[in-house]
Amino acid sequence: xxxxxxxxxxxxxxxxxxxxxxxxAGAAIAPALGIIKQHFSTAPDLLVQFIVSIPALxxxxxxxxxxxxxxxLRTRSIAIIGLVLYVIAGAGCFFVRDIxxxxxxxxxxxxxxxxxxxxxTGLLAYYFPPSELARLMGLSAxxxxxxxxxxxxxxxxxxxxxxxxxxxxxILGLIALVxxxxxxxxxxxxxxxxxxxxxxxxxxxxxHPSVIGMFMLMLIFFIFPTNFAIxxxxxTSLSPQAITMIMVGLDMVAFFVxxxxxxxxxxxxxxxxxFAPLSFIIGYGLYLLGSVPSLLCGSAFIxxxxxxxxxxxxxxxxxxxxxxxxxxxxxxxxxxxxxGQFVSxxxxxxxxxxxxxxxxxxxxxxxxxxxxxxLFQVWATRHFQSLPPE
Numbered sequence: 001x002x003x004x005x006x007x008x009x010x011x012x013x014x015x016x017x018x019x020x021x022x023x024x025a026g027a028a029i030a031p032a033l034g035i036i037k038q039h040f041s042t043a044p045d046l047l048v049q050f051i052v053s054i055p056a057l058x059x060x061x062x063x064x065x066x067x068x069x070x071x072x073l074r075t076r077s078i079a080i081i082g083l084v085l086y087v088i089a090g091a092g093c094f095f096v097r098d099i100x101x102x103x104x105x106x107x108x109x110x111x112x113x114x115x116x117x118x119x120x121t122g123l124l125a126y127y128f129p130p131s132e133l134a135r136l137m138g139l140s141a142x143x144x145x146x147x148x149x150x151x152x153x154x155x156x157x158x159x160x161x162x163x164x165x166x167x168x169x170x171i172l173g174l175i176a177l178v179x180x181x182x183x184x185x186x187x188x189x190x191x192x193x194x195x196x197x198x199x200x201x202x203x204x205x206x207x208h209p210s211v212i213g214m215f216m217l218m219l220i221f222f223i224f225p226t227n228f229a230i231x232x233x234x235x236t237s238l239s240p241q242a243i244t245m246i247m248v249g250l251d252m253v254a255f256f257v258x259x260x261x262x263x264x265x266x267x268x269x270x271x272x273x274x275f276a277p278l279s280f281i282i283g284y285g286l287y288l289l290g291s292v293p294s295l296l297c298g299s300a301f302i303x304x305x306x307x308x309x310x311x312x313x314x315x316x317x318x319x320x321x322x323x324x325x326x327x328x329x330x331x332x333x334x335x336x337x338x339x340g341q342f343v344s345x346x347x348x349x350x351x352x353x354x355x356x357x358x359x360x361x362x363x364x365x366x367x368x369x370x371x372x373x374x375l376f377q378v379w380a381t382r383h384f385q386s387l388p389p390e
Contacts, residue, residue: 007127010183012136015127017176018079018120019140020147021086024169025055025113025338028151030225031244032159032166034233039163040099047099049226049345054103055110056338062114063335067327075119076186082115083177090170097164109170110338117334122326125318126189134315138261141311145255147172149248156244189326207329209381210317211336216374217309218340219347220280223367224250224302226345234360235290250299250306257307264308265315273382276309277375284367310337 029036030052037048069078089108096102124136151169158165225247232243257264265272279301286298314333321329348366356362 008183010179011127011185014176014179014183015120015123016140016143017179018083018116019143020150021083021173021176022113022117022120023144023148024090024151024172025059025109028148028155028169029166031152031156031229031240031247032163033226034229034240034243035159035163036166037230043099046345046349047103049349050103051099051106052226053222053342053345054106055113056340056342058107058110059114059117059338060335060342062111063118063331063338066114066118066331066334069115070189070327074186074188075123076180076184078115079119079180079184080177082112082119083173083180085109086112086116087170087173087177090173091168093167093170094164113338114334117337118326118330121314121318121333122189122330123187125321125325125330126187126323130319130322133318134265134311135262137311137314137318138258138265140258140314141261141307142255142258144310145251145258145307148251149255152244152251153248156241156247160240207317207320207332210313210320210329211332212377212381213374214310214313214333214336215340216370216377217276217305217313218337219344220340220367220370220374221302221306221309222341222344223284223348223363224299227348227363228299231287231360231363232295236292236295238292246295246299249296250303253300253303254307257304258311261308261311265312272308272312273378274375276305276312277371277378279305279308280371280374281368284364284371287364287367288361290361 033048033052036051037045040048073081085108089105089112093102093105096105121137121140124140125133128136151172154169155166158168228247229240229243232238232246233240238246268275283298283301283305286294286301288294317329317333318325348363348370351366351369352359352362356365359365
């Protein structure tokens with residue numbers, strides 16, 4: 001068991017540095033998707049969208065085996081392997097010209113994030129008491145969004161040179177790799193088998209409100225990165241650079257909300273659980289108007305939904321999971337998060353084609369409907385639950 005003295009600022013910063021990278025698995029390339037689509041003009045639209053979402057499938061599969069990996073390797077070894085693969089698979093797409101090879105590289109990127117993701121949040125619950133988790137999960141979410149800001153901005157700008165330059169943003173993983181080599185303690189997280197596999201029914205039953213909530217959150221949120229650049233270019237005369245800046249602005253909103261999440265949790269302890277679904281409803285509703293001001297305002301609300309939703313679910317789940325969160329609930333949340341990302345384009349496009357055929361704003365209409373389902377899920381699973389301790 002780690003001692004309190006081991007948790008230095010450098011250790012905390014190292015854990016948070018991994019949070020900077022996880023969102024980049026898919027969302028970082030989203031602003032360049034329109035340019036990438038032009039390059040692969042003969043490929044089906046769904047295949048192009050999978051460039052953003054295919055890492056999620058391998059993250060889910062890797063999450064299934066995270067506990068097994070953590071029994072054989074210590075935390076620093078897992079992080080080093082994950083980060084090296086992250087840089088190679090991510091930046092390696094720069095050299096690829098075939099879309100099928102590109103998707104294979106993106107799948108390997110998913111394996112790397114599947115190793116990093118449970119550590120980036122689970123180690124916070126491992127080292128810190130429940131009273132500090134809301135603040136730290138907010139910081140983790142903020143770092144995640146800051147990674148999105150930096151990567152989205154760089155990817156969008158690099159893509160204006162040529163489509164494959166966007167993938168060079170994954171070189172940023174080297175920063176976290178250096179920090180891990182310098183400061184991350186080499187813990188053995190799964191030294192016993194008392195907790196069992198995180199995907200056992202008893203764990204799913206215990207954590208199902210957060211797991212289903214995370215799935216719904218990402219299912220709805222990922223309508224934005226997989227559709228916004230394409231739809232905005234059709235609805236408006238905005239340039240690719242302007243669209244990129246709007247997407248960066250959304251990440252900035254989520255970043256500042258994440259920084260303030262600890263205070264928001266204290267100020268709005270009971271209603272905060274409804275912030276994410278309600279913000280999605282307002283945000284996608286504004287998108288339907290199709291004007292530049294409505295796109296800006298709608299993006300702000302989507303940013304609030306992401307900035308509140310992820311740390312809220314992580315906080316509640318990690319308080320339940322305690323110090324074993326890294327090998328119990330966090331793999332579940334990682335799987336739910338990326339399952340939502342992976343199936344989002346499939347579910348949303350299918351529903352949009354069925355109920356909103358020929359309408360460019362169809363995905364946004366589906367987003368509103370799914371947000372209403374999410375709102376009901378939050379009420380049904382959280383309304384009668386007691387709040388976590390201060």
